[in-house]
Amino acid sequence: MRYLNNFLKFKNIASQQKFFSFKMNQGVTIMPTLLLIDIQKEYTTEERPFYLNNIDHSIENCKKMLTHARENAWRIIHVQHSNGPSAPRFNPNEPFFKFVDGFEPLVGEEHYVKNDFSCYSNTELSSRMDEIASGTDEKIYMIGYNSVMCCLSTLEEARRRKHKITFVSDASLAKDIGIGNEEAMHEVMLKLYQAKTLAEIKKTAEILPQPSLTVDGASLPGTSSSIFYHSPSTGIGGSSRVSTLEFS
Secondary structure, eight states: OHHHHHHHHHHHHHHHHOOOEEOOGGGOOOOOEEEEEOOBTTTTOTTSTTOOTTOHHHHHHHHHHHHHHHHTTOEEEEEEEOOOTTOSSSOTTSGGGSBOTTOSOOTTOEEEEESSSSGGGSHHHHHHHHHHHTSTTOOEEEEEEOTTTHHHHHHHHHHHTTOOEEEEEEEEEOOOSSSSSHHHHHHHHHHHHHHTTOOEEEOHHHHSOOOEEEETTEEOSOOOOEEEEEOSSOOTTSSOOEEEEEOO
């Protein structure tokens, strides 16, 4: 409660004095890329052959990543798989081909359709990835489905091209091909990714940490850019000092 009270005091002081300074990547602006692979209704519709059991948790993490990317002006690339108009699944004429609700591309976001496992099978997207990965400080995050097929193929091609990608492990899932269930199959794939050094593996919370607050020498979990505020006249505890709030 003491931390909450101090936080509210800081917030009130800040709103009154309006004196902030922001520390952002040592003055360098970096635009991360969020690559969303095949977040389509084929995976979320129970009667479909590619339905993934217990997909809800990973879909929620995909939503968190997409929301954060949109709120922070990331580059966003949507990829959609098509097997053609005569195919029994991923048929562009069927409703299951569509993106899961909430994942439809918005104006200004990129959208590509592929006909093979790897995203690089779309030549336009392949060139785009070459362009993006050429940036010195570019950060590319991959989310989506599924880790035993399209994610794997994309990461293997990315490695060949020396494109560095961070795979968000809990924003994906695998189609079971004999292990026993989707979660166990996904864990096998993550170990394979690591063994072949296909990607840096991170969880959603490692990329989108919870807000942290440093008050009176005590820290709550989380790291990020810092907001510095100094109130010469109303320092907490009756003395003037600089107080630091840290947010994700």
